[in-house]
Amino acid sequence: MELSALQYLIGAAAGAFVGFVLGLIGGGGSVLALPLMLYAVGVRDAHLAVGTSALAVAANAAATALNHSRIGTVRWQVALPFAAAGVCGAWLGSLAGKALDGQKLLGCFGLLMLVVGGLMLRHRSSGAARAAAPARPRRALLLAIGVLTGALSGFFGIGGGFLIVPGLVYAARLPMLAAVGSSLIAVTAFSLTAALNYARSGWVEWPLAAIFALGGLAGGMAGAGLARRLSKRRGTLELLFAALILGVGLYVLYRSAAALGLLTGAAA
Secondary structure, eight states, X not given: OOOOHHHHHHHHHHHHHHHHHHHHHSSSGGGGHHHIIIIIIOOOOHHHHHHHHHHHHHHHHHHHHHHHHHTTOOOHHHHHHHXXXXXXXXXXXXXXXXXXXHHHHHHHHHHHHHHHHHHHHHHHHTOSOOOOOOOOOOHHHHHHHHHHHHXXXXXXXXXXXHHHHHHHHHHTOOOHHHHHHHHHHHXXXXXXXXXXXXXXXXXXXXXXXXXXXXXXXXXXXXXXXXXXXXXXXXXXXXXXXXXXXXXXXXXXXXXXXXXXXXXXXXXX
């Protein structure tokens, strides 16, 4: 698929927005990469958008993981086996995603966005997460959650950090900051696995993925800087972002339903 210079410019801006959201509120932003690829940049093929967004998410997660590793918030003894188990799930999930009709895949993704928005609202209403008490990780549970979250990440081409972080807190009993840092290793591994699987079928637009990722790096630095200044208002920011996720999820569902002929009229 040939893209215009304007589409590449929009891709950089979209990547910057995703990175900005990730830097600002710490999670959930990568779920916007796919709808932005489709409806802002104008990638017409759903599978091409999934593969490209997965590669961009992997690049951004790897860069952020490097920063967390430098400050010691990555628990490698937990992150590596979790990521290894999840890679198997991500490969199988991406195979299933490629086999599903593109519009049906988008419909499922719209439902996922509604779940993500609901989880963000629930997390906000429950207050700040408590630091987990040091304890031995439950190895079997850790690996099982790794496979499940990897499968979901591979199926939709997303990072999946909104599920990985609570999974690490629950199964590995990590403090929240260590769970966030360790989750980035898994996000990188899962997204890269999905991207490589989609690339085998020619469903990755490499220049767009690179530009999207570079925009994400710049946006992430800006978002992190603003987050430090607005730290007392993060609950409000998360509420606004959850509303955005829910709205975009409903729009994705509408577009996919219209394309499948489930609604009267056609998608624009």
